[in-house]
Structure formats: structure tokens, C-alpha cells
């Protein structure tokens with residue numbers, strides 16, 4: 001991209017940033033504009049009235065005129081300062097608020113992303129980088145909000161400065177002033193105006209070059225932030241506390257900590273600040289001071305020649321100085337704009353991740369007879385970025401009301417099968433059909449409503465117990481209670497003073513209740529029951545229990561499931577013995593299918609092999625002779 005193209009791109013992404021921020025906080029930009037306006041004109045108001053008062057004092061000294069200027073000056077300066085202060089306060093509050101609100105954009109994105117996209121490590125890394133850049137120096141969306149304020153303030157300041165400085169150039173030195181009339185020459189005036197603009201722009205360019213240096217340390221700073229975020233708070237993490245003490249992990253933390261010099265005085269940022277970044281910024285300020293000096297000389301010479309009175313000197317010098325500062329910061333802003341463009345590109349790359357999954361429009365017709373039939377037809381699937389088939393040529397049919405077990409060793413593809421069934425991913429080959437129609441053709445929400453799954457790594461949320469069961473803050477309390485009782489949580493529920501309103505976990509409430517693994521499991525099962533979906537799936541949520549306890553839970557669940565289709569997943573065959581149909585997975589394929597009795601009778605089969613290997617866990621060991 002050439003210079004012009006780059007600038008156009010920078011302007012486009014910043015405009016887009018302003019638009020998306022305006023969506024989450026409509027008040028921010030009007031208030032910021034008003035606040036920038038008052039900030040920008042405040043110095044000129046003071047300069048203007050001081051000049052009028054000084055002029056009167058130096059010339060006619062009329063008391064009644066002086067009074068008027070003093071009163072008008074005090075009132076105007078007061079009003080501008082007071083209104084400016086109120087607006088500034090409001091702007092600062094809205095700015096803090098904006099920091100929180102802009103998260104909504106990311107939260108919405110993450111909730112709406114296809115699961116397959118959310119599961120990709122590269123997308124997690126991208127989100128993490130965006131967060132780190134924001135934490136480091138507000139790079140990204142928030143910087144666009146700052147740039148907006150500086151730009152509006154700079155432009156208003158520049159225009160106000162021009163308005164108050166024009167007469168500096170146009171007021172002629174009288175003919176009687178001899179050689180000083182040279183100052184009236186249009187060439188001279190043009191030269192000085194050009195010098196003012198060019199030199200302050202040059203100073204601004206130096207400032208921009210200094211800002212661009214941030215880009216040189218971007219990677220170190222991002223890594224530094226990541227290390228700080230991970231290792232800086234590790235000592236506070238309850239779940240790590242035991243391991244840290246047992247294995248003295250502080251040594252490992254210290255090793256990383258030692259390498260993290262990004263923000264230290266002798267780290268890369270510190271060195272840069274002392275080196276070229278500091279030199280550029282310092283040179284920029286020096287140059288503006290020089291040009292301010294020239295304006296002083298020019299103004300004083302014109303006043304000496306009689307072009308204007310002493311009061312106007314205050315006005316011109318004040319206004320010209322403020323104007324130079326505005327040109328300086330406006331040009332300097334280009335550096336920020338350019339540097340931030342890279343960070344905004346990353347932000348929008350994340351916010352624009354497309355949802356590639358086809359969204360159908362058919363409804364699943366909420367059938368009162370609950371007659372649903374699912375069929376996997378020659379389904380094969382690889383995880384994104386993987387070359388290995390996690391499922392290969394899977395054919396399976398099951399009807400509502402039946403009990404299906406998916407068994408197989410760890411890594412054989414059982415969970416993957418469920419993920420495809422729930423359309424968390426689409427298969428690369430083959431089809432999954434619901435009542436003969438490809439599941440991609442159904443409305444996604446409608447289709448998802450057919451399933452209740454208790455995954456192995458289920459998560460409850462730090463909200464009241466009843467709300468957790470119902471997945472909503474407003475819910476049917478009787479149904480929630482029944483679901484908990486059916487899931488075996490009844491006795492524990494009786495013991496809770498606040499019943500369904502008991503807060504889970506202590507993250508958000510001191511009175512929160514910590515649940516044991518087994519209790520949490522029961523709540524997760526109650527949640528699946530409350531959803532009352534026609535297909536209910538248990539994906540090894542009991543993996544932490546011993547095989548006998550797991551078999552008991554599965555057996556009990558079978559009664560609760562009633563007329564629903566229940567799918568049980570386990571690598572322990574004993575848990576699923578009672579199912580009508582058992583599918584045995586091995587390396588992503590279904591290698592056997594049938595009832596327990598048929599499968600166990602086939603001595604050459606995988607099921608028999610697994611059964612024999614696991615039997616010791618659930619048949620009583622023979623007494624020692």
C-alpha cells in the first residue's frame with residue numbers, strides 16, 4: 001500500500017471504530033465533541049479578554065470601559081471554564097464506561113461465533129492479543145476514541161487560533177515607522193506564515209515518528225503483558241495453590257518472571273524512551289519553542305512600529321502559540337493514527353470472523369408424538385487443522401425412546417460423535433439426518449432445542465441454583481425442584497436454607513455454596529432434565545467416579561429419562577450394559593453394534609476384549625485361598 005492508500009485505510013478503520021463505539025455508547029461522542037470544543041477555545045477566551053483589558057490600560061484607561069471588559073471577561077472565562085469542567089467530568093465518566101461497554105462487542109461476537117471457530121486456537125490467540133494491546137497502551141478501539149477527541153480539539157483549536165491571529169498579519173505598520181514597514185510586505189507575511197505552518201508541522205512529524213516507535217516494541221510489550229497476566233496472578237489462583245506449595249512452582253514462575261523485562265527501566269521500552277523515541281519527541285518540542293520565539297519577535301516588532309497596541313501583543317502571542325501547539329499535535333496525531341491502524345486491523349479481523357456454518361430455515365416441528373429419528377450416514381470428520389480422521393465412515397441409526405450406548409477406549413471418537421450430533425461441527429463427508437432431512441437444513445436454534453447434553457467438562461455458573469437448573473433467571477420453581485429431586489439432589493436441597501435461591505460458588509457471593517464434584521454433576525443432570533428435550537445425552541460426566549458408582553448413576557438415569565431417547569457415553573462397558581443398542585467405537589469407526597449379550601458373545605470382537613479387560617473392576621475379586 002502506498003502512502004495515500006495507507007492514510008485512506010487508516011481513516012477508514014478509525015471511522016469504523018468510532019461507528020462501532022457509538023453503537024455501544026451513543027452519548028460518548030457528542031459529549032466528547034462538546035468537551036473538546038470547550039477545552040480548545042478556553043485558552044483563546046482568556047487571551048482575548050486579557051488583550052482587551054491591557055489595551056485599555058495602556059491607552060485610554062477609561063474606568064467604565066475597563067469595568068465592562070473585566071466583568072465580561074470574568075463571566076465568559078468562568079462560563080467556559082465551568083461548562084468545560086462539567087463536560088470534562090462527564091466525558092471522563094463516559095470514557096470509563098466505554099472501556100466496559102466496548103467489551104460487549106467482543107462478548108456478542110464470542111457468543112455468536114460458530115463453535116468450530118471459537119474452538120480454534122488462532123482465534124483465541126487473536127482475542128488475547130487484542131486484550132493485551134488494549135491493556136498495554138489502549139491500542140485498538142479505545143485509542144480511536146482518544147484520537148477522535150484529540151482530532152476534534154486540534155481542529156477547533158487551530159481554527160480559533162487562525163481567527164485570532166489573522167489581524168496580526170493584516171494590521172499594517174504605519175509609514176512613519178521607517179524600515180519596520182518592511183513587515184507589511186505580503187512576501188514577508190507569507191514567509192512567516194509558511195514558516196509557522198511548516199516548522200510546527202515538522203515538529204509534529206517528529207512527534208509522530210516518536211509515537212511510531214511504539215510499534216518497534218509491540219511484540220515485546222505484548223509478550224510482557226501476556227507473561228504478566230499469566231504469572232503475575234498465579235499465586236492468587238485457589239485451584240493452583242496446592243500444586244504451587246507441593247512442587248515449589250514459584251521457582252518456575254520466577255524463571256519466567258526474570259525474562260519479563262518488557263516494562264522495566266532497562267527493558268526495551270525504557271531503552272527506546274531514552275533513545276530515539278525520546279530524542280524525536282524532545283526535538284519536536286524544541287522546534288515549536290523556536291518558532292514561538294520567532295512569533296514573539298515578529299509581534300513585538302510590529303507593535304513597536306505601531307501596527308497595534310500592547311494589548312494585542314498578548315492576544316497574538318497567546319493565540320499563535322496555541323495555534324502552533326495545535327498544528328504540532330494534529331500532525332503528531334498521524335503517528336498515533338498510523339500505529340493504531342495495525343492494532344485496529346487485528347481487532348476487526350476478530351470481529352469479522354465469518355460464521356461459515358450453513359444456517360437452514362426448516363423448523364423441527366415440535367412434534368407432540370416426539371417421533372424423531374436420527375441417522376448418521378457414512379459420516380467422516382477431521383478437526384480443523386488436523387490431518388487425522390476423528391470419525392471415519394460412521395453409519396448409525398437410532399429412534400426416539402431407545403437407549404443407545406456409545407462405548408470405546410479414550411480417544412476413539414465418542415465425544416466427537418456427540419459434537420457432530422449437536423451440530424457443534426459439520427462433517428466433511430457424509431450426512432447426519434433428522435427424520436430423513438440433513439440437519440443443516442433445520443434452523444440451528446430449533447435443532448439445538450432437541451438435545452440436552454451433560455458433557456464431561458460441564459460448567460455451572462455463579463448464579464442461584466434454580467437459575468442454573470433452568471438456564472434462566474425467571475423459571476418454573478416446581479419443575480426446577482422436581483428436576484433436582486429426580487437427579488438425586490433432593491436431600492442436599494433440603495439442607496440449603498435458601499433452597500433454589502442458594503447462590504452457587506463463592507465467586508460472587510460470600511454466602512455462596514461450594515458443591516462437591518458429585519453434587520455439581522447432579523445439578524448438571526437436573527439442568528438437562530429441566531430442558532425436557534427429546535434427546536438426552538450423558539457424555540461421561542461421571543468420569544471422576546469409580547465404575548460401580550457410574551453404573552449406578554447411569555442405571556438410575558435410565559428410569560428418569562422415561563420416554564426420551566437417552567444416549568450414554570462411556571469407556572466403561574459396565575455402565576451401558578442395559579442399553580438396547582451399543583455401538584463400539586475404535587479409532588473413529590464403529591467396529592461393532594448390538595445388544596450387550598450379542599456383543600459379549602462374540603469372543604473375537606473388540607467389545608469382548610474390552611469387557612474381559614475391565615471385568616476385574618466390577619466383578620468381585622475372588623477370595624484369597
Ligand code: ADP
Pocket residue numbers: 119383384386390408409410411412413414415416417
Ligand atoms: P473420546 O470421547 O472417545 O475419548 P474424542 O472424540 O474426544 O474421543 O477424540 C477423538 C479424537 O479426536 C482423538 O484423537 C482426539 O485427540 C481428537 N480430538 C478431540 N478434540 C479435538 C480438537 N478440538 N481438536 C483436534 N483434535 C481433537
